[in-house]
Amino acid sequence: MTILVVGLSHRSAPVAVLERAAVTGDDLVKLLHEVNDSVHVAETLIVSTCNRIEVYAVVDKFHGGVSDISESLARHSGLTLDELSRHLYVHYEDRAVQHAFSVACGLESMVVGESQILGQIRTAFKLAQAEGTVGRDLHELTQQALRVGKRAHAETGVDQAGASLVGVGLQVAAGHLGDLEGRHALVIGAGSMSALAVSTLARAGVGEIVVANRTLERAVRLAEGSEVPARAIELSDLTAALDEADLVISCTGATGLVITADQITYNRRERFLLDLALPHDIDPAVRELPGVALAGLDDLRTAEEAAHAVGPRAVEAVRRIVADEVAGFLSAARAAAVAPTVVALRSKAADVVDAELARLSGRLPALDERDRAEIAQTVRRVVDKLLHAPTVRVKELASAPGGDTYADALRELFDLDPKAPEAVARPDIEGSTS
Structure with a gap:
């Protein structure tokens, strides 16, 4: 797999x-x-x-x-x-x-x-x-x-x-509206993106935030957590809130339009609408209304190059971290993959030792318990020492690309059942990686 x-x-x-x-x-x-x-x-x-x-x-x-x-x-x-x-x-x-x-x-x-x-x-x-x-x-x-x-x-x-996607959107909004301080904002939705919008708007210094959501209780919780004056409304009150807002951010999970062009009445203020939903919440036709600007995800792509240009050293440092972590993850995964075979090999060796000790016990019934225990310990110690170096080495080799071939070789050389490693070792492996 x-x-x-x-x-x-x-x-x-x-x-x-x-x-x-x-x-x-x-x-x-x-x-x-x-x-x-x-x-x-x-x-x-x-x-x-x-x-x-x-x-x-x-x-x-x-x-x-x-x-x-x-x-x-x-x-x-x-x-x-x-x-x-x-x-x-x-x-x-x-x-x-x-x-x-x-x-x-x-x-x-x-x-x-x-x-x-x-x-x-x-x-x-x-x-x-x-x-x-x-x-x-x-x-x-x-x-x-x-x-x-x-x-x-x-x-x-x-x-x-x-910056966050909301932050970039607000930069675009500021290009249309000017300073956002003291502005009236409307956030539609109460999910994680809406929560991010509320906190970002508060940092931008807006004067008031209205949160609209299909479930009023969720809108109330989001509004109560705001650092600036905020209130919650139901979606049925959306048209009036749209008339009062300078800035609208919509990010719901609705499958149809949340804002249509006929819900926005003309007034003398400039208004900016930011649609972060997928599929989109706001009817593209609002772009044709006087005094109304709309930006969606496509429009925010223009900010992508600027975002790439911010902190190039940090981005390069992240790429190095990813490369390092990928190498470590894959190495550990390859080593873990050979572990069931190693456990199966040791299990088979233990079975052979037990069988031979039982045969010896039958041939030498006169052995006292002390001698019998000493012989058993010696045989098991010899097997452990013989298996130690190759099993440690096969785990090391398995951590490199193509290392799964060593597990295949062990199964072939010692005639191990291909299904045995999973059956024998799965609990052991899960325990060892916790």
């Missing part, structure tokens, strides 16, 4: 395609199980954000896994397989690990270094764990990816060098 990543993001697909492919809520759970129930897939985890959808899977065959996952993504997006495939990227084995670590560090984000991706990966893992689609391999990969992301932020400060 090996790790495979199939996905698409702002780097590979236009927003129109990302909107079609986006999955949330019950649809995400359905896709998770559909992929996991595929013939060639053993484990599944899906990272779905405003600018990416990636399926991480443990598969038994590369081509079969890619085919299964691609077909599932196409069905859920409503696109044909040909339409979707031209935007998909695929990473396998070593490259899959490197990609996972790079994503966790924010290197693949629209705004390089943003730290929100760590929470999104954690959310994806918890969902997969709750749905029973993640096993040992993806558990280890995900936990290590989260650790690598935290290390990169702690050691390089790349999360400080790279």
